[in-house]
Amino acid sequence: MKIPRRQFLQLSMAASTLPISSRFASAQSYPTRPVHLVEGFGAGGAPDVVARLIGQSLSERLGNSFVIENRSGATGNIATEAVVRAPPDGYTLLLVSAGNAINATMFKLSFDILRDLAPVAGIVRVPLVMEVHPSIAARSVAEFIAYAKANPGKVNMASAGVGSLPHVAGEMFKAMAGVDLFHVPYRGAQVFPALLAGEAQLYFGPLLSSIGYVRAGSFRALAVTTAARSPILPDIPTLGETLPGYEASAWYGIGGPKRTPEAVIEKLNKEVNDSIADPKFQARLANLGGTPLGGSPEDFGKLISDEVKKWGRVILAANMKLQ
Known part of the structure; x- marks a missing residue:
């Protein structure tokens, strides 16, 4: 047809x-x-x-x-x-x-x-929170950078594992601040006990899991890592206020x-x-x-x-x- x-x-x-x-x-x-x-x-x-x-x-x-x-x-x-x-x-x-x-x-x-x-x-x-153990006297990012430069390799920077967000955020901070920190990776749940015990002195911690420790005074928050301040921690500056261009x-x-x-x-x-x-x-x-x-x-x-x-x-x- x-x-x-x-x-x-x-x-x-x-x-x-x-x-x-x-x-x-x-x-x-x-x-x-x-x-x-x-x-x-x-x-x-x-x-x-x-x-x-x-x-x-x-x-x-x-x-x-x-x-x-x-x-x-x-x-x-x-x-x-x-x-x-x-x-x-x-x-x-x-x-x-x-x-x-x-x-x-x-x-x-x-x-x-x-x-x-x-x-x-x-x-x-x-944001993440740049938080330090109370044994670190620094009360600002600038003071922490000065302390780390005076004590190269002596500050232990904790992370939730190699390649985790806290780790890469910390490595970017090291590069931009020009400081030498010793990286100590932990399995996720082990990070905060290690920080509380003073085994590590610095952590770029997720805000949700960090806020309780910061408010209790267990750790001192020096900065948040986003480009803008956090509404939950409005008095804590951003890292970018000290290191322009930093964001994580x-x-x-x-x-x-x-x-x-x-x-x-x-x-x-x-x-x-x-x-x-x-x-x-x-x-x-x-x-x-x-x-x-x-x-x-x-x-x-x-x-x-x-x-x-x-x-x-x-x-x-x-x-x-x-x-």
């Missing part, structure tokens, strides 16, 4: 637009089943708290469950690989963090976070596998931004010591790319190696 040319062209055009229409309709109804939001650092920590906050909000806004899946191990790489290898349908998402940007240089990975992840939206940025922070956002439909990403981005704009949600972030991020998928992608470059330079300059 011979089909007239005009009818053939009409059928071809209809066929070519069908996938687009189908994808649009699918995005409009998304999600039709539970969505898994994977985080790679285990239950109870700041990443888990952020994941549950945004997951609850998205569940309420989109009318379907966002299930938080804890896949700890390999400094978040197990969770990340599971997501970038998942079907790109919007039903498996990753809580992306500063750790992902650090890991891009610290590890030989079978995936590329910039190539294999589709950024959705940033959620929150949280824990940050969290959402990403999915590459080739996730653009319409799904746009829908998720809108709902994340709407969540962040909610005063109740902002108050919950403030309890973490965090400030909202938000923005477009491109904004979040630029943050990830910039952080990969920044921490890559620090890691290579310090010749950091996994032990």
